[in-house]
Amino acid sequence: MDTPNLEIQLKTLPTQPGVYQYYDKAGKLIYVGKAKNLKKRVSSYFTKNHEYGKTRVLVKKIVDIKHIVVETETDALLLENNLIKKYQPKYNVMLKDDKSYPWICVKNERFPRVFPTRRIFKDGSEYFGPYTSMKTVRTLLDLIKGLYSLRTCNYNLSEEKVTAGKYKVCLEYHLGNCKGPCEGLETEEEYHNNIKTIKEIIKGNFKDSLSQFRNQMKGLAENMQFEEAQKIKEKIEVLENYQAKSTIVNPKISNVDVFSITSDEGYGYVNFLQLSYGSIIRSHTLEIKKKLDETDLELLELAITEIRQRFNSNSKEIYVPFKVDLGEAIKVSVPKLGDKKHIVDLSFRNAKYYRMERFKQMKIVDPDRHANRIMAQMKADLRLNEEPRHIECFDNSNIQGTNPVAACVVFKNGKPSKKDYRHFNIKTVVGPDDFASMEEVVYRRYKRLLDEDQPLPQLIIIDGGKGQLSSSLKSLDALELRGKIAIIGIAKRLEELFYPNDPIPLYLDKKSETLKIIQQLRNEAHRFGIEHHRNRRSKNALNTELETIPGIGEKTVVELLKHFKSAKRVAHAKLDELEDVVGVSRAKKVYSFYHEK
Structure with missing residues (x-):
């Protein structure tokens, strides 16, 4: 499918936070922006009357829109910053690296210092962040300083120099802010235990620290030191609301390619994230048409080779959701935890959203192709002999046995065909007998279709478990339709599907489109049945006394x-x-x- 026009792209944008990229007719990136809601923000460019002439010119030049979905607004802000620095689009303000976002550095030394920085050096130190506000960094460091006594001097506290007595404790020691490692008054082990806890606080794992703060606040309040207790309370609130880290930048993940895949019956969608010096600098999703029912493994291996060639990537390491064979020259990692896993998950989300947008675009541009794909998917998922172009779903509605009714809803090519919906008033059953009611309704429906020489469905769905399914089969047997129409029952737990003569239910993936269509059918049957049942009860209640x-x-x-x-x-x-x-x-x-x- 060719790139859809702007109007269709705007209709199918996701409502998640992310970064959008505008391209001109030459395929050049001309603007990068961030959004809390991608659809709302990008659409505003094309619906508002812009005050500034430059914005009007920008909008006229936009030919294509791409985007990267992220988890939070903070992530979008950071990613926007990275992309502007990398590509310097014509209509963005210039960003220079010396004005980068702040980090917290835990210095690689014998007694590590913890301080804010805007520059990253590859000296073995650990960097946490980045943060969108220096205020957040200062608050965190103040919290850490209030909890743990750390040195602030920049002396080289090697064992030889400390033992030789080269340094003397300073004012910080006398104020109780430092325990004097420079004179050997604090052991290396004790200091490193504190550093370990501080790293957990920075990462957001501060359960123990919160408990300590609460006890401190309680003690101050009991001693009538309310101003001090309020300060501790404010620090607790900051800690509780603190967003620990960004998935967008991590200096440990350097010069790596990230790939993920999602697929359906006809197509595979492979997302590629390119990381350089810990920052995402590119996101691209490749759509691959299947020819021979290829597996995700085959498609991913093929796509990785194609994408790396297309973007001239020389990264020696890639992250993927499962093991792939790309030869000895490339290190393949399948992350299970932490930031590396997070970045693979982010790639998968972008592949998934791309696929969803393509479906929406396909519905608008090529509805027949969309219907064909859905039908092929349902045929495979439900193990049918033919595509279920015509589906009928039955539902019983009765409340304490009063006014028993049933509903039959009809879907054609995956969409409701409301003119074919039918209501049934139960005639031969007394009392709330769902099994007998279902038997009656199914018999009446298909007896009529046969008598009138109407087309029969390829699939019947019975809203109920094994009992209702067995009752329906009796009617099909009586009409000699067993084996001519596929029939399944759906239990209360929607993902359980029952087949005739099979005691073990089929379980569908909760996210599958087939299950969504079945859910839509059942909801529609339930709604239609309840509506008729309510009308009958109202009419009866209204008319009873007059009659x-x-x-x-x-x-x-x-x-x-x-x-x-x-x-x-x-x-x-x-x-x-x-x-x-x-x-x-x-x-x-x-x-x-x-x-x-």
Whole structure:
């Protein structure tokens, strides 16, 4: 499928946070922006009257839109920053690397210092972040400083120099902010235990620290030190609301390619994220048409080779969701935990959203192809001999046995065909017997279709478990239709599908489109059945008293209700008002019935 026009692209954008990229007719990136809601933000460019001339010119030049979906607004802000620095689009403000986002550095030294920085050096130190606000960094460091005594000096505290007595404790030691490792007053082990806990706090794992703060706050409040307790409370709130880390940048993940795949019956969608010095600098999704029912493994191996050639990637390591064979030259990693796993998950989300957008675009541009794909998917998922172009779903509705009814809804090519929906009032069953009711309804439906020489469905879905399915089969047997129409039952747990003569249910993937169509069928059948049941009960409740009046028939009841709108108004009507509607004789009967009571 060719790149859809802008109008279709705008209709199918996701509502998630992310970064959007505008391209001109030459395929050049001209603008990068961030959004809390991609669809809302990007659409605003094409619906608003822009005050600034440059924005109007930008909008005129946009030919194609690409985007990268992320988890939070903060991630979108950071990713936007990375992409602007990398590509320097014409309509973006210039960003220079010396104004980068702040990080927290845990220095690689014997007694590590913890401090903020905007620059990253490959010296073995650990960097956490980046943060969109220096205020967040300062608050975190103040929290850490309040909890743990760390050195702030930049002395080289090697074992030889400390043992030789080269340094003396400073004012920080006397103020209680440092335990004096420079004079050997604190052991390396004790200091590193504190550093380990501090790293957990920075990552967001601060359960123990919160407990410590709460105890501290409680103690201060008990000692009437309310101002100090309030300060601790504010710190607790900051900690609780603190977003620990971004999935967008991690200096440990350097010069790596990330790939993931999602697929359906006809196509595979492979997403590629390119990371350089820990930052995402590119996202691209490749759509591959299947020819021979290729597996995800085959498609992914093929796509990785193609994409790496297309973008001239020389990365020596790739991250993928499962093992692939790409030869000895490339290191293949399948992350299970942490930031590396997070980045693979992010890639998968982008592949998934790309696939969803293509489906939406396909529905608009090529509805037949969309229907064909859905039908092929359902045939494979439900193990059918032919595509279920015509599906009928049955549902029983009765409340405590009153007014038992059933509904039959019809889907053609995966869409509701409302003109073919049918209601059934149960005639041969007394009381709330779902099995017998289902048997009656299925028999009546297909007896009629056969008598009228109407086309039969390829699939019947029975809303109920094994019992309702068995009852329906009796009707198909009586009509000699067993084996000519596929039939399945769906249990209350929607993902359980029952087949004739098979005690073990089939379980469908909860995210599969086949299950979504079945769910839509059942919901529609339930809605249609309940609506009819409610109408019958209302009508019965309304008409019951009027129909009990001696000498008054159904025709008279209809005339009265048409004029007075309700039975209550009929009861309170004057004799002459009733005479105007139904004549003198019948009016007297109605009037006497209510007024003699």
